[in-house]
Amino acid sequence: MTPEPAERAVTPEPVEQVAPAEISGRRILGLALPALGVLAAEPLYLLFDIAVVGRLGALPLAGLAIGGLVLATVSTQLTFLSYGTTARSARLHGADRHHDAVGEGVQATWLAVGVGLLILIAGQAAAGPVANLIAGDAEIAAGAVSWLRVALFGVPLILIGMAGNGWMRGVQDNLRPLRYVIAGLALSALLCPVLVHGLLGAPRWELVGSAVANVIGQSVSATLFLVALLRSGVPLRPRTDVIGAQLRLGRDLIARSLAFQACFLSAAAVAARFGAAAVAGHQVVLQLWNFVTLALDSLAIAAQALVGAALGGSDRRGATRLAWRVTTWSALFAAGLAVVFLLGRTVLPALFTSDAAVIEQIGVAWWFFVAIMPFAGVVFALDGVLLGAGDAAFLRTATLASALFGFLPLIWCSLVFDWGLAGIWTGLTVFIVFRMIAVVVRTVSGRWAVTGADRQVHAHNESGG
Template sequence: MPSSRRCARSSADLTGTDADHESRAEEADGGPRRILGLALPALGVLAAEPLYLLLDIAVVGHLGALALAGLAVGGLILAQVSTQLTFLSYGTTARAARLYGAGRERDAVGEGVQATWLALGIGAALVVVVQMLAGPITRLIAGSGDIAVEAERWLRIAVFGAPLILVAMAGNGWMRGVQNTLRPLRFVLAGQVLSAVLCVLLVHGVAGAPRWELAGSAVANVAGQTLSAVLFVAALLRERRSAGSVPGTGISLRPRPAVMRAQLVLGRDLILRSLAFQACFLSAAAVASRFGAAAVAAHQVVLQLWNFVALTLDSLAIAAQTLVGAALGRGQVRGANRLAWRLTRWSAVFATVLALAFAAGSAVVPTLFTDDAAVLDQASIAWWFFVGIMPVAGVVFALDGVLLGAGDAAFLRTATLACALVGFLPLIWSSLVWDWGLAGIWAGLTVFMVLRMLAVLWRTASGRWAIAGADLQAQGTKG
């Protein structure tokens, strides 16, 4: 969003004039420029962390296999802890978008304040718990050898970044809700650039910096996360000062337990949904490993490409979430429905283009990752499942975004759990019993995606998700 449209711009903006509502109507129209204006910066935010992790791996990798293994185990633990709390971004977006659409910008930013308090509280608790259990957890995953020692060393430092990661999630959430995805991109990139520079300096002691080796990687992570979190908090304080310049208005920085409870209810459903995904993909990795090194390596290559596709499609889902939430907050149910189907068509077409590109590159793309003939042979088994489900994923991701924007997290939770239990998990474990190999695993993923597509298409067509109003209501009672 251009700076002239940022949240809490002036007293006229905060009072919600007719002109402001007309401007919001234009914002929520969902034309190509508007969608791309939201989706492209969101894609940058989503891609920043994986790209930095690649650099971190490359820098630490020059220390040797032991340090790299320690980073892998420690990073896995921290990632599992933080990724279960994405409700701080997605849930906050849903709640803030409705308020923003209704012209209640102060309340939309207030959602960010309360989400930030939750982030700090949950993050502090995570630091304490992980410090207490770092040794047992790393030994459980890596065994009792040197890898566990290195992983514990990294994790004990890196976990201090947990509250900062969560603050950035909350900041992304409320800024997306007020249709500003450009500022979060700047904040996240600033932190990642600082981490990247410090990682090179502190791991290897470059340019007179101390050589801290693996610990330097953890310190660099925390430093960058600190900068991003400070920028997000500073943005909240700026909005408060701007709003407070008008007598009788303002954004309270005090914790509001009622708002935080409502955010946690939405978060509960999103966490359960996330756990279903984790169970599926961890099961897939476990079963693939039973088929030998070539199978698990091929599965990892294709899965990483799938994660890239998912990342790209998720940026369109974020645009859907933001625009649909605002339309419902403004009371435009029919407009929200039109947006839902328009964004779904966009996503499906884009996913189909990606599928055609990967189909054309079937003989070339896997060789960019490995030249092992056995791995390439196994990758060819999974490849056409991977290509075939992309158009399906385009529909699923877009409508996930629509329903998240509507606050229909209870339905998404139930549908994801049911599709996992009926489709993905039975086929994955059957592939182990009947020796179906990667074909069974990726058939399970295909069935999972098709079932999810049918579920979200049915829900969207029913219209039961499209409930107008500025305050996000629990959707589970609506069926």
């Protein structure tokens, strides 16, 4: 990346700082709603992609499923490029060091490019063995590999987008990421049916066409994020000290993400042992749970940016008041969602299946799904608060402990004692409750609220986490 001549550099106007006590509900929603749009855009596009490829038949669809699983698993472990960058950038923004806040985005982008290229190279070598291991069928694996070899070229672009989302959220500019992401996905959505089915005179590339459309759209989004950095007037040279600090923060976030992956993969594996109806019912409720978490995560992202800015501005009291305010909002919102799903318990499952056995299994998990929502509202909000404070080491430890002593034992006991979905979803409930207790105690303690933009965002957690 090379900076433009100084006379052409354009510095974005910093977002006006508002004292945490004066932040309105409109301001919080103004950050949360665009974040929700970014979070929801990709899953919605994936549903469209599945529908387009699904018209080719079961084999290409299975190949897409396996290839998509591999790519998603890799990219999920690197979300520290967005969440970690937001935490560091928000502190600097709160201290009125706007160029330094954007500079965090520059270094995160260098990191995204470097890690993305490594994954691209390693992924090309590992695509065949990994796909064969997961698929267990030569034809499905062949389709997955053909899709994956092209889709891997999008990994550096995806990571650039994560870094861009991170620093823009940190400076409380959530509208531009939404526009950039939608621009890329809209182009992918236009190209996908054209390249998959050979419409409008285009070549019929079938499953590979889906991957090509994805990469083209991702290149548009990544280019827009890069242009934003080029126009910022911020120095673009890599800084190993900043990149090293981002990697240390990322280490804890990756460990936390791996704990989630282990829990939910174990839950799916155990549900499958109870038969097709059980795993299908589990999958339906789990997808609805994922929808709820997207909504709650948008408020958590707003909390992350606002709390980080308050601490960067040395307003410890304001950060604490804001933390509890957003948590109250999130808990009430989650309770409202719980009421909606409670009232829809006899209607919503029928939208996904007409199979009586599957609906019966959905009913088993449904009560747990509804009951944990208000607790999840507290967990997600305070996760955002602690991430905004850079308290990643504590979140790592709390998540690992909740998984090892709550979720995972109950999942495997469900298999041993034949508890079915009731046991699996009891495990998820305990996981959420344990995490809620941990983050509430941590927030009340005040040990997370370390002020100042020049403090190492990660360092204070090594002893306190």
